[in-house]
C-alpha cells in the first residue's frame with residue numbers, strides 16, 4: 001500500500017478538528033528501519049495529555065493511540081525526534097540507544 005500523500009495541511013485550533021488519521025497509517029512501512037537509530041523517543045505517560053500531536057505529525061505513522069498512553073513501534077521509529085520537538089508539554093524524551101533510562 002503506498003504511503004498517503006499530504007497535499008495541504010493546517011494545524012487545527014481545537015482537538016476536535018484533528019484529522020482522522022496521522023500522515024501515514026501505522027503499519028504501512030514494510031521494512032524495519034530502526035537499525036540506524038541513535039536516539040529513541042520515550043513517552044512519559046504521567047506528562048502526556050493525549051493531545052494527539054505526536055500521533056498526527058510522526059512522518060512514519062509509528063505512534064499508536066493506546067492505553068494507558070500512546071505507544072511507539074520501535075521496529076519502525078527512525079529516531080528523527082520530531083515527536084519530542086513538537087510535544088507541547090515535553091512528555092517525550094529522546095534517549096540514547098543503549099541507555100537504560102527509557
Ligand code: SF4
Pocket residue numbers: 043047048049050051052053054055070086087088089090091092
Ligand atoms: S504530543 Fe506529547 S502530550 Fe501530545 S499525545 Fe504526544 S506525547 Fe502526549
Ligand code: SF4
Pocket residue numbers: 041057058059060061062063072076077078079080081082083084
Ligand atoms: S522519533 Fe520520529 S519516527 Fe520516531 S516516533 Fe518520533 S516522529 Fe515518529
